[in-house]
Amino acid sequence: MCETLKNKYQLCEEIGRGRFGTIFRCFHPISNEFYACKTIDKRVLADDTDRECLEKEPKFMALLSPHPNIVRIFDVFETDDFLSMVVELCQPITLFDRIINRPFLETEAASIMKQLLEAIAHCHRLGIAHRDIKPDNLLFDSRNNLKVADFGSAEWFGEDRSMSGIVGTPYYVAPEVLMGRDYNEKVDVWSCGVILYIMLAGIPPFYGESSAEIFEAVLRANLRFPTRVFRSVSPAAKDLLRKMICKDVSRRLSAEQALRHPWILSGGERGDLS
Incomplete structure (x- = not known):
């Protein structure tokens, strides 16, 4: 996982898991706010289509933010192996x-x-x-x-x-x-x-x-x-x-x-x- 992410946010407990990644609750000491961090392991992506989707998602979210009914994105961190997106923290119930x-x-x-x-x-x-x-x-x-x-x-x-x-x-x-x-x-x-x-x-x-x-x-x-x-x-x-x-x-x-x-x-x- 990206060291820059760890330097800026304190990662807390896991709150969700998807096909390619994991979602953690994280804390930003400067703002004193909690967020959600979606971290995707690029090494397990199946094909080029998955990689293309991975590249597009943070760009789409950044373009669409802020909107009162769309999850807002705040930060993106990327290494050769991982992509992490820090987004607003929502309730655990969908x-x-x-x-x-x-x-x-x-x-x-x-x-x-x-x-x-x-x-x-x-x-x-x-x-x-x-x-x-x-x-x-x-x-x-x-x-x-x-x-x-x-x-x-x-x-x-x-x-x-x-x-x-x-x-x-x-x-x-x-x-x-x-x-x-x-x-x-x-x-x-x-x-x-x-x-x-x-x-x-x-x-x-x-x-x-x-x-x-x-x-x-x-x-x-x-x-x-x-x-x-x-x-x-x-x-x-x-x-x-x-x-x-x-x-x-x-x-x-x-x-x-x-x-x-x-x-x-x-x-x-x-x-x-x-």
């Missing part, structure tokens, strides 16, 4: 942890979705698509504000620059990604829509016993609202879900458009579409 406990009230879901869409719209305005929006990557700070994390799969896009490559997580990935064709930033909106569906229903919209079965269900994109779980969900919420989890990308809402939907604007309290 949105995934909250979802598995119970379905959300519409007002709760709307508050979280508004913050998520604000973050995604900010990314898209700067020409960055996250490409792996899922509850595991959605954290909360000490004030309970939502924070989007993990930009390891993010990519640039633009009018003359589409994206390709299968990235993402089975339940949340958009069908056009699985089709192996070029796609745009609206893949993030699809993922946000899936998260909203799960928050309101407690189940995913597309299900399977294996990744292959989940992918088949996503490709069919047969969006349903089972009466037993959607009986109390408002028409406006279901309207927004249809417009976010829409297989026709040209008809799918952008993040900015989703933020202007009546259900979001009313904080989940408006059951009609007026």
